[in-house]
Amino acid sequence: MSQLRIADCVPEGDLLTSGHLACPGCAAPLAMKLALKALGPNTIVVMPACCFTIIAGPWPQSSLQVPVFHTAFATGPAVASGIRAALDTQGKFDTTVLVWVGDGGTFDIGLQALSGAAERNENILYVCYDNEAYMNTGIQRSSATPWGAWTTTTPAQYPEATNKKDILAIMAAHNIPYAATATVAYPVDLIDKVTKAKAMRGTRFIHLLSPCPPGWKCGDDEGVELARMAVQSRVFPMLEVEDGRRWRFTMEHAGDPVEPYLRRQGRFRHLSAEQVSHIQAEIDAHWQQLVQRTAQDALVPA
Amino acid sequence: MPETITTTDGARAIPEVAMSTTSTLVTRTGSWKYTRPAYHDRVAPCNAGCPVGIDIEGYLNLLREGRVDEARDLLLAENPLPAVTGRVCHHPCENTCNRRTFDGAVAIHAVERAMGDLARQRPAPVLKGKRRTERVAVVGSGPAGLACAYHLARFGYGVTIYESAQEAGGMLRLGIPEYRLPREALDGDIARVVAHGVEIKCGVRIGEHVTWKELTELFSAVCIATGAHTSRALGVPGEQLPGVQPGLVFLRDVNSGKRPDLGRHVVVVGGGNTAMDCARSAMRLGAKVTVAYRRTREQMPAIKEEVDDAMREGAEFVFLANPVEFQEANGRVCALVAERMALGEPDASGRRRPVPTGEHFTIEADTVLTAIGESSALEGFFGDVEGSDSGLQVDALGGTNRDMLYAGGDVTDLARTVADALGAGKRAAIGIDRHLRRHHGDTAELNALRFADGNLSAVRWMGRDPIRRVNPVNAVVGVDDLNFAQYQRVPRHADPHLDSDRARGGFDEVNAGLSTAEAMDEAKRCLNCGVCTQCDVCLIFCPDAAITRAADGSYTIALDYCKGCGLCAAECPRGAITMTQDRP
Ligand SMILES: Cc1cc2nc3c(=O)[nH]c(=O)nc-3n(C[C@H](O)[C@H](O)[C@H](O)COP(=O)(O)OP(=O)(O)OC[C@H]3O[C@@H](n4cnc5c(N)ncnc54)[C@H](O)[C@@H]3O)c2cc1C
Ligand SMILES: Cc1ncc(C[n+]2csc(CCOP(=O)(O)OP(=O)(O)O)c2C)c(N)n1
Ligand code: SF4
Ligand code: SF4
Ligand code: SF4
Ligand SMILES: [Mg+2]
Numbered sequence: 001m002s003q004l005r006i007a008d009c010v011p012e013g014d015l016l017t018s019g020h021l022a023c024p025g026c027a028a029p030l031a032m033k034l035a036l037k038a039l040g041p042n043t044i045v046v047m048p049a050c051c052f053t054i055i056a057g058p059w060p061q062s063s064l065q066v067p068v069f070h071t072a073f074a075t076g077p078a079v080a081s082g083i084r085a086a087l088d089t090q091g092k093f094d095t096t097v098l099v100w101v102g103d104g105g106t107f108d109i110g111l112q113a114l115s116g117a118a119e120r121n122e123n124i125l126y127v128c129y130d131n132e133a134y135m136n137t138g139i140q141r142s143s144a145t146p147w148g149a150w151t152t153t154t155p156a157q158y159p160e161a162t163n164k165k166d167i168l169a170i171m172a173a174h175n176i177p178y179a180a181t182a183t184v185a186y187p188v189d190l191i192d193k194v195t196k197a198k199a200m201r202g203t204r205f206i207h208l209l210s211p212c213p214p215g216w217k218c219g220d221d222e223g224v225e226l227a228r229m230a231v232q233s234r235v236f237p238m239l240e241v242e243d244g245r246r247w248r249f250t251m252e253h254a255g256d257p258v259e260p261y262l263r264r265q266g267r268f269r270h271l272s273a274e275q276v277s278h279i280q281a282e283i284d285a286h287w288q289q290l291v292q293r294t295a296q297d298a299l300v301p302a
Numbered sequence: 303m304p305e306t307i308t309t310t311d312g313a314r315a316i317p318e319v320a321m322s323t324t325s326t327l328v329t330r331t332g333s334w335k336y337t338r339p340a341y342h343d344r345v346a347p348c349n350a351g352c353p354v355g356i357d358i359e360g361y362l363n364l365l366r367e368g369r370v371d372e373a374r375d376l377l378l379a380e381n382p383l384p385a386v387t388g389r390v391c392h393h394p395c396e397n398t399c400n401r402r403t404f405d406g407a408v409a410i411h412a413v414e415r416a417m418g419d420l421a422r423q424r425p426a427p428v429l430k431g432k433r434r435t436e437r438v439a440v441v442g443s444g445p446a447g448l449a450c451a452y453h454l455a456r457f458g459y460g461v462t463i464y465e466s467a468q469e470a471g472g473m474l475r476l477g478i479p480e481y482r483l484p485r486e487a488l489d490g491d492i493a494r495v496v497a498h499g500v501e502i503k504c505g506v507r508i509g510e511h512v513t514w515k516e517l518t519e520l521f522s523a524v525c526i527a528t529g530a531h532t533s534r535a536l537g538v539p540g541e542q543l544p545g546v547q548p549g550l551v552f553l554r555d556v557n558s559g560k561r562p563d564l565g566r567h568v569v570v571v572g573g574g575n576t577a578m579d580c581a582r583s584a585m586r587l588g589a590k591v592t593v594a595y596r597r598t599r600e601q602m603p604a605i606k607e608e609v610d611d612a613m614r615e616g617a618e619f620v621f622l623a624n625p626v627e628f629q630e631a632n633g634r635v636c637a638l639v640a641e642r643m644a645l646g647e648p649d650a651s652g653r654r655r656p657v658p659t660g661e662h663f664t665i666e667a668d669t670v671l672t673a674i675g676e677s678s679a680l681e682g683f684f685g686d687v688e689g690s691d692s693g694l695q696v697d698a699l700g701g702t703n704r705d706m707l708y709a710g711g712d713v714t715d716l717a718r719t720v721a722d723a724l725g726a727g728k729r730a731a732i733g734i735d736r737h738l739r740r741h742h743g744d745t746a747e748l749n750a751l752r753f754a755d756g757n758l759s760a761v762r763w764m765g766r767d768p769i770r771r772v773n774p775v776n777a778v779v780g781v782d783d784l785n786f787a788q789y790q791r792v793p794r795h796a797d798p799h800l801d802s803d804r805a806r807g808g809f810d811e812v813n814a815g816l817s818t819a820e821a822m823d824e825a826k827r828c829l830n831c832g833v834c835t836q837c838d839v840c841l842i843f844c845p846d847a848a849i850t851r852a853a854d855g856s857y858t859i860a861l862d863y864c865k866g867c868g869l870c871a872a873e874c875p876r877g878a879i880t881m882t883q884d885r886p
Contacts, residue, residue: 002792002827003875007838014847018863019326022845024334025867030845060309061329062322185787187842213867221868221881224843228787 009188011037020063022055025220027184027210027227028129029055032064032100034187035127038194041066043096044083048076048110050102051136051212052129074109076101077117080124088123096125096198103130103144107165118174121202125194128167128205131212139215146235147282148275149267150217156270163282168207168239175244176203181236183209185228189238189250209236217266229261234287239294247293258283327863331846335866335884339840339859341772342880344779344832345754348410351398353721354387354449355728355757356380358395358410359833360769365413365825366835374421376768377414379761381724382452382495383445383474385422385487388415389813390478391721392605400781400831406794408827409816416821422490431764434458436522436738441508444472445720446711447527448495449727450700450734453760455498457735462521463500466507472529473712474720476554477576479583480809482608523706523734526687526694527727530678530712536571540628541672545635549580549673556583564589565668569638570617571595571625572673573602578609580671581617585806591617592665596624596643601653607797611812615802620665622656628670638665678713690715698748699733700726708733725757732763754778772834772856772878779832783877788839795824834878840870 015036022029028051036043045068047053053070057063071079076099084097101110106128117124133151134140141151144167145160154160171179177200182190190208197204209230211223218226230236232254240248258280262268271279305316310328346359357376364373377384388411399407438454440447443465451461469475470492474483496502508517508528517524533548535541549570555562568584570577573595581591593612595602598621602609613619623640630636640663643656678693688695688703693715700708710726712718732751736743751758754776761767798814799805805812816824834857841849841857848864849857859870871879 002789002829003835003837004788004790005837006788006842010838010842016847017325017327018847018860019329019331020846021326021329021331024865025869026845028845029847030843030869033845033847034842057322057326057329059320060311060314060323061326062324063326065325068322184843219868220866221872224869224873225787 006188010034010191013037015041015065017063017065019061020055020057022051023212023214023220025213025223026051026055027212027223028052028131029063030184030224031127031129031190031208031210034184034190035098035194036064036066038191039096039098039198042094043098044087045069046071046076046080046083046097046099048099048101048105049073049136050105051131052100052102054136073105074113076105076110077113077122077124077126080126081117081120081122084123097123099124099126101126101128102135103128103132104134104142106130107143107167114171115174118171118176118203118205121176123201123203125197125204126206127208129208129210131210131215132164133212133215135212135215146279148271148279150270151215151267159270168241171205171207172241172244172247174203176205177201177243178204179207179241179244180205180250181207181209181239183227183231183236183238184211185224185231186238186251193240193250215267217269218264222264226261226264229256229264232256233258233261234283235261237287237290239290247290247296249290249294255287330862331865332860332862335864337866337868337881338861338884339864339866339868339870339879339881341834341857341878343771343774343834343878344777344783345756346831346833347398347400347778347780348395348408348831349753350756350778352395352753353717353719353725353757354381355725355753355759357753357759357761357769359828359830361417362408362410362413362825362828363769363830363833363835365822366828366830370420372768374417374424376761377417378421378494379456379766380728380759381414382449383418383491383720383724384414385418385491386445386474386483387720387724388412388418388815389483389487390474392719394721400779400784401827401829403781404786404789405791409794409797409824412795412797412816413821413825415815416818418491419487419815420818421494422487429456431456431458434460434738436460437462437520438523438525438734439464439517439521440525440527441517442472442527442529442711442713443467443470443492443502443504444527444529444711444723445474446529446713446723446727446730447472447525448492449724450525450527450708450710450730451500451727452495452498453728453731454734455495455500456760457731457764459735459738461500463502464506464508464512464517465502465504466510468504470502470504476557477550477579479553479557479579481582481586481805481812482579484811518706522738523708525700525727525730525734526702526707526709526713527711527723527730528678528713530676530693530718532677532679533672534675534677536625536672536674538625538627540630540635543628543630543635544633545668546628546670546672549576549671550676552671553579553583556587561587563587566590567592567666568669568671569594569665569667570671570673571638572675573597573604574673574675575604575608576673576676578604578612580673581612582615584669584671585615585617586809589669592620592667593617594620594623594625594638594640594665596622596656597653598622598645611799611805614799615806623663623665624656624658626662628667629664635667635670638667638670639663640665676712696726696730697733698729699736700730701733701737706737728760729758732758732760735763750776752776769833775880779877784829784831785873785875788873788875789829792827794827795820830876832877835876837875840874840879843869843873845869
């Protein structure tokens with residue numbers, strides 16, 4: 001069979017309803033739709049301030065068919081820890097507590113709460129949907145914004161000057177049971193990872209690349225293709241880390257040049273050829289590091 | 303008394319903690335959109351590129367689903383001779399196949415051939431339609447005549463084919479040798495035409511045993527499909543010498559079982575299929591063969607595979623060689639004198655014209671076979687039918703300037719291939735049907751029968767298209783309309799060939815073809831361009847959960863919620879969704 005049969009691996013039925021308030025083509029609701037297929041109805045979502053707060057709908061509506069707790073920006077993992085404790089007290093061990101939060105809420109303002117929860121190995125699933133800036137408040141840079149990108153606080157003359165934080169390595173360094181990357185271009189991989197994480201106990205972390213048409217300055221219909229290009233050009237490799245030690249690629253990465261990926265997005269339009277080469281060199285160096293880490297996988301006893 | 307608030311669902315008490323009670327379905331986000339998606343099946347380029355007018359995508363898709371009988375019937379509904387075309391068609395469908403630049407075109411010919419061979423072991427799917435009282439005569443039993451008769455029979459007419467040769471098949475029997483087209487394959491396909499009730503009278507030459515006038519009086523309509531059987535002369539000194547003969551005459555002898563003695567060295571003049579068949583047949587009779595062609599390899603009109611096979615089997619090629627004279631020794635040809643050519647400016651066909659250099663050379667020859675083209679003998683029996691040296695002139699439905707006379711195939715001035723002849727025969731059958739039923743359709747009606755701008759579909763003409771199509775648009779789906787990320791690379795099955803020594807040793811079929819299982823695998827390589835296969839990709843990728851699947855597998859887009867992002871259309875593997883502007 002020449003077509004990849006993704007339908008066979010994607011469960012039917014959605015816990016995300018239409019009428020949500022995401023922009024056309026936003027990957028975040030798509031990611032949520034797919035994640036909830038894996039998690040099912042016995043899930044409680046904790047949601048710090050982010051675009052998804054809006055996507056979830058204004059009171060008294062909700063676009064999620066599971067309970068959602070809207071929380072203050074910095075407090076996602078802390079609130080989730082509390083909910084977990086309350087559920088455990090009631091013997092509801094099977095309920096998944098999902099923290100669903102943006103990159104600003106993860107890489108910047110939520111990092112201490114996340115690190116604390118991970119240190120305690122709280123029994124929660126944390127998904128950071130990363131659109132690489134503070135999108136909800138108008139595209140301000142975050143520490144997840146890639147080097148060279150335009151945002152409203154890093155204009156094209158002075159684009160983002162620091163590298164994106166390696167959040168996966170940071171979380172893996174907490175030696176949590178599961179840390180992984182995922183994205184909407186690979187629904188089966190995404191669902192597999194969420195399913196695997198769901199079955200585990202302790203802090204589980206998924207870093208999910210989530211293209212944002214208004215923030216990335218791309219077409220409404222380009223998000224999935226850009227996510228695919230990000231993976232295949234190794235900008236955003238698909239990985240899994242167990243117990244902070246066993247690193248593994250979860251698919252083949254073609255190693256396509258990064259330039260076409262950058263050129264399709266208005267936020268990178270100003271980049272010179274030298275700047276593109278610099279980005280490529282950084283990607284190649286990071287890839288080498290990952291190749292070494294994944295190669296050690298075989299040496300680490302499970 | 304708690305405070306109340308009025309919300310979208312009426313006045314209600316404000317709870318202590320704000321808690322949602324309804325879903326976002328109250329928000330009709332569909333009003334945001336300025337483009338809207340719609341399911342529109344389109345036409346696969348292979349279908350448009352097939353001169354026969356076969357729904358290739360349609361039958362490949364049925365094969366993918368394992369519906370082999372239905373696939374076979376769909377193929378047979380458009381093509382009476384699949385075992386033949388699967389072997390000898392130049393398969394232009396594959397040149398247009400959208401898989402071409404991904405990992406190689408689908409080997410459509412190989413699947414067609416396997417289907418044709420399967421169909422041989424199966425009774426013909428005869429249609430139970432209304433019988434018509436009119437009778438139609440078809441003159442010539444080559445692919446054009448067979449196709450015309452077959453389709454007319456399926457439309458309900460009684461048909462008689464008159465054939466001057468002793469057996470039916472035209473050039474398929476008289477020209478194309480057995481190592482490319484074994485006779486049981488040809489006979490099987492013809493038997494199916496006969497099983498449809500077509501009567502074939504062999505050994506009757508119209509114009510000699512029966513006059514054209516008599517024919518027009520006996521039948522309600524006549525289709526002229528007499529082919530092109532006169533070898534063009536080179537027009538150079540020595541052409542009359544013993545040992546110089548038209549390649550077609552040689553092939554006819556070989557194909558009727560004769561094994562003429564050609565001597566040691568045979569020179570074949572020409573670069574078309576006839577030339578290649580002469581060369582390969584002569585090698586099988588033990589000769590050493592040189593092909594002299596006045597242009598280059600790239601410019602040869604022969605099917606590429608045939609040139610490859612001829613080379614593999616050991617024929618020597620001398621390109622840019624234009625015959626100027628045949629030399630004589632002992633009352634027989636002994637050599638060909640040729641002038642070296644060079645490539646000049648492009649000619650009418652777009653190929654660079656060979657121009658003389660003044661340099662001459664000699665090639666030794668015991669026999670020379672000339673094969674520089676065939677013309678049709680418009681012997682004046684139907685002298686008032688319009689045509690020119692290159693053949694009869696016909697309209698889009700094979701109609702000549704004479705009311706009841708239709709024509710198709712090599713006798714007309716259109717392309718000369720088996721597939722074109724089959725397509726022309728079908729067009730003439732539809733033309734005759736329209737004529738006899740006094741049906742006057744317009745161009746739009748006719749275009750609706752085409753696969754995009756390709757040939758006509760007989761199933762569409764009969765209103766029996768078995769393929770469920772979603773809001774079809776009769777336009778080709780291009781390679782840029784597809785999403786290759788949803789496909790895996792799967793290498794194309796190559797045709798297995800006899801090794802050259804064995805091939806040269808006899809007239810066994812050289813291309814062994816794919817096994818049925820391999821052919822079914824190859825069918826699954828088809829991308830099913832333009833036609834929804836209900837793969838769910840659009841539904842999976844819609845970020846607004848606006849797409850739902852009904853029990854019958856069809857999809858509905860909730861336009862009240864769809865924001866028009868276009869992800870469904872972008873991610874559809876086969877271009878079956880079209881975005882249209884919603885507001886200016
Ligand atoms: C050697 C050779 C190899 C070829 N190889 C290929 C190939 O590999 N692929 C390809 O696509 N094409 C090939 N062609 C071309 C192809 O064979 C022709 O285009 C095709 O056969 C034309 O079909 P037709 O029905 O118009 O005519 P034909 O096949 O020529 O049939 C016409 C029939 O009419 C009969 N006839 C003629 N006059 C009368 C009359 N007055 N009364 C009764 N009967 C009459 C003839 O005997 C003949 O049987 C080849 C041609 C030749 C010569
Ligand atoms: C303490 C605090 N500071 C600022 C805000 C305003 N605020 C709400 S959402 C948001 C941006 C969130 O960015 P991110 O986490 O990346 O999610 P995104 O909106 O990009 O999906 C900000 C700054 C807030 N709600 N609370
Ligand atoms: S992939 Fe299939 S449908 Fe598309 S052009 Fe090729 S054979 Fe036809
Ligand atoms: S993916 Fe969904 S929202 Fe986007 S255009 Fe298609 S149906 Fe509409
Ligand atoms: S994505 Fe699949 S189901 Fe949707 S229109 Fe295309 S072929 Fe049909
Ligand atoms: Mg963000």
